[in-house]
Amino acid sequence: MRPTANRRTSDLATTIFCWTAAVLTMLAVLAVMGFLLYRGAGTLGPNLFFGETHWWEAVRGVRPVFDGLWSALAGTALLVLLSCLLAVPTGIAGGIYLSEYGSRRFRAVAGFAVDLMAGIPSIVMGLFGFSLIVVLRHTFVPRAKTGLLLAAVCIALLVLPYLVRTTQNALAGLPSHLRLLGPSLGFTPWQNIRHVLLPSAGRGILSGVILAMGRAAEDTAVILLTGAVAQAFLPRSLYDKFEALPFRIYYMAAEHRTAAELDQAFGTALVLLMLTGTLFGLAFAAQRTMEKRWKG
Amino acid sequence: GSLKSFADLQGTLDIAGGTAHIPVMNEAAKRIMTANPKIRITVTGGGTGIGVQKAGEGLVDIGNTGRALSAEEVARFGLRSFAFAVDGVAPVVHSDNPVAGLSVQQVRDIFAGRITHWQAVGGPDAAIHVYGREEASGTHEVFWKKLLNKETVVGSANIIQSNGAMKVAVSRDIYAIGYMSIGHIDDSVKPLAVDGVLPSQATAIDGTYPAVRQLYMNTKGDPKPLARAFIDYILSAEGAGIIRAAGYIPLQ
């Protein structure tokens, strides 16, 4: 009834290792969040968002906001929305195709392309976007400018491979009997995907979408080169330059002139954290309801 | 030349480039937009290199530089420059650092990595933390040409991306030394006297402090109406007030 001493030690080591890893990670995250809360919570208030400007005028875009993060907040929201609109359908569709349809050859080529794209650092993607505009200006579109649309396209390209790969992996990870069963009941491949595989893989795919949205909201390197500026106010068209929360934080972290401005930076970071947290919470809730629906 | 000239204008004006200029640009933008909300002015930094490049490629309407354009840059992009202020570049240390001044040679030795300890220049018993700017910076170019005599900054120097950031970095590191636009200096950092001359706008303008430059706005070709109005405003009397308040000396 007693295990060998050897085995007991390895078991104990494994247990301690796992616990330590978990506790360390949790402590690190809590430290980051706690520090932000401690430094930033005090600044939360209408002033942080709208500065001296009246909030209603600011929201309508009638009057610019100085010393407030409203424009950055709006810019980031637009950016996430636009880029997800572009990337999410394409990425999921591409992932499904690669996992369920494509020929071996196509799958290999496309899979490789997607992996490569996943490897493109965001700054290179920004560089690509920036150079693209320069090239376009010299050739077909002399009026092309960096701005919201360009940034959204680049960010969409950045998150696309994540979406493709998580979709593909989630589908590939399903047990083989699920894959056998649909066909044996006469489903077409698409029906099998739509009604059996996708619902089963839904969790995995949605967590891919979460990852993607998070990245879109937080990426700084791409927008650094494709249209984010330190002071811009609400964009009026897709081609306008814009402010974004992460860029504002990056900028203020280095450039704050007074202690008050530094506090503002902490407040901004806290807001960004809450924003991404909310996005994340929404996605999480969606995931839950979806799961309930397909299981019923 | 005054805010009234913006009354009939509308549209967007994009400004980028030199980081020394940012306080001036921001303040002017704020006043103009408050007077006429139909005008939108976007301001961002990036450094002198960005100013040349973006204005040159036509990606922004006004590109700022912290140095004069080279003949090649002017020829290639067809840029026009508008100088608006005089500024100096000064070595700075943490305000608690007991060292108050260095000789030019000491400055060169420190930035070249030949002097690595504060004690060698009469400071505390600690290693010197050198902070520098990226090569495309106008501030860097002026400091490198006029004080360092084109000697390369030591490779281990931490590279900082703007004047504002240099101030923050030096003010947070008690053993730091860096260099920045005089206009940006405030209580949080301490400028070092060089060969006995304390860098200030006064010593810069009277020629006793050597590392001096002008700040420019640049446009590709002749400025468009909104850019024209903006440049005129900066060069006006009201603009001079803004420039002075930001710590620079307006060019009349």
Add this chain to the structure above:
Amino acid sequence: MERMKRIPEPMLEIADLSVRFAGKQVLESVNLDLYPGELVMAIGPSGSGKTTLLRAVNRLNEAYPHCNTRGQVRIRLADRWWDIYAPSTPLAELRLRVGMVFQHPNPLPFSIYKNVALPLRISLGMNPKETLLRVQRALEAVQLWSEVKDRLHDSALTLSGGQQQRLCLARVLALEPALLLLDEPTASLDFKATRHIEALFQTLKQRYPILAVTHNPGQMRRLADRVMVLQDGRCVAAMSRPEIEDPEHSRRVMEAFF
């Protein structure tokens, strides 16, 4: 199994079928005709290729890696012959008409109800009301209705082994296929339930010819119209109804090949 001359046309024709997995011969030159109204049973030792034979009929072997199939499988639907391995054959439709119950029950990780209803909704495009009716009828046919009617929305994975097996059978019956493939459909059932399901098969075979696998000699005697004996992937013997009923003869066959 040599072809028998009968007046009606067969429903299913397997000719010279060979299957290899990763180079290993699992089925070799198997022939079989299945006529309407008939229940044919494949028996043979474990690993002799019975399951592979069934899977070959609706091309499910292809779901495994390194599978190589040769030979012909044809099926007659609405008086037309379809070559199952022809590239032009609409595979999904075909599989829909060929109902298969697997050796080990494989309910989907959905609710009990949805397991049966989903194929109806999707493959047949049935409306919800009709679906409910059809689900109930199918569950009643396999005698599962009374056991699960109060928990239709529980996960099917919480059912007991025998319940799962009946659920999978109900799922296939609900689709009213043209042909049934049954891989040991009563292996997890108690003898009473087995009898009931067997009686069900007796009625069903009038409507759909059935190709079944069994390990139970008693079941074979009770149900089979013909028997084919597989050994190492080859069809080594066949028995007709009179031979099956002759205990002496069938005993000899079993002794010889198991």
Add this chain to the structure above:
Amino acid sequence: MERMKRIPEPMLEIADLSVRFAGKQVLESVNLDLYPGELVMAIGPSGSGKTTLLRAVNRLNEAYPHCNTRGQVRIRLADRWWDIYAPSTPLAELRLRVGMVFQHPNPLPFSIYKNVALPLRISLGMNPKETLLRVQRALEAVQLWSEVKDRLHDSALTLSGGQQQRLCLARVLALEPALLLLDEPTASLDFKATRHIEALFQTLKQRYPILAVTHNPGQMRRLADRVMVLQDGRCVAAMSRPEIEDPEHSRRVMEAFF
């Protein structure tokens, strides 16, 4: 099942065991003593709680959500009694000594060899040479060795249904447990293989008492020393060896409860 007075102490004692899943009573007040050298069989209609009873012995019901167990299960190992549901009981060790074969074969997605070898290596800390020997012996015992000896390093998932079932049995036997729980261990086997495995159980029960589930009345008659009949989670009847052997009596019991 009322306790029988025998001289040897029992190996396993189940007292007043009740199990609920999500509020639904699946087992109710089940009692059973299992003595050394004995093979007890649980029979009952599908869904009557047989599998749940076996799983209660090594606390596997807990792996499913909303499970609630009451009552006592005690096991005697090396002359010490262990209360299986006591928090202090070393669960992993205990499960190691209680070998269980599932109703549906569940090979791990490793190679055939590793499926049997891994528990030996990990749980018993056996060295590689000894392991190889033990694996071979176990596979021989279930008559799988000759079929798989050339492909020991293929994935176990490519085995046929019956082969998988024997593999899972071999995996448990290799561990030489103190007690065997068998959930329809021959459901996917042909009659010849079944006979062989049954003979194996006859020898095994001398070493490990066995608690088995079967659906096959013939198997029950051939193997069982005692039988408990479950219906709706309750133990509704018991039969001793003479009763089992009496065809009239056992037929009556079966008719009554199925």
Add this chain to the structure above:
Amino acid sequence: MPHLLRAAALACTAAAGGILLVLIYLVLPLFTSGGWGSVIAWQWLPFQGRFGILPMVVGTLLIALGALAVATPLAVGVACFVQVLAPGRIKGICLALVHYMTSIPTVIYGFVSIFLLVPLIRQWFDRGTGFSLATATIVLSLLILPTIVLVLQATLRELDRSARVTCAALGFSRPAYIRHVLLPLCRRGLLAAVVLGFGRAVGDTLISLMLAGNAPMVPASPLDATRTLTAHIALVVATDSQSTFYHSVFAAGLILFLVMVLIQLILRRLGGTFTP
């Protein structure tokens, strides 16, 4: 529907190809002008015409591999903890937190570290400015941790579903189950996770830009400043757009790209042996 899917897949492929082509097009001037010799070198002294970016390559690899070395074991521990060892309540909290970590922006890690970690490093080791290889590595590992954990845990969950009851019945203790069943079976998932993590680490700009000190040299100790290729691009892209100086930026971009190609190729080769 399949046609739409196919179109999307083609779009993804085309995008990747397009980006590669544009990058190559932009680097071409370096080949024609023979600038490569000056780019593949160890010294970055642009005013003396030396545009070597090898120090940045080394800096990138050091930081990324360092972060991976810290994050991978942690992630394996966390994933196994969550999937197998954690008591119900804690499992939920821990998993939620890891999910939440994916939504913490890079720039926030950088920003907070400037005020939290940099001064600590400066004080503890009493050497260097605190902006160093070590600082960036630590923070970067925190950044890539959730990516690795989540990808890994997705694999673990599927495995666990099919193997847990079986292994429990075979008497595996939970830690033994982790070591001998889950971990060997999730090699593929782990590999995928690590590659994703490495990609993120190599590709991250903000953390190294804000924390590594950006000195264009090979660090002699973990406390020295260093510069990554990504930070290099961010720093140097601010120059006029037609000199070798500027083209070296694209060389850096291309090198980053090629590193990824190489990794992918190695992985594919490995991949073949991992099919179960």
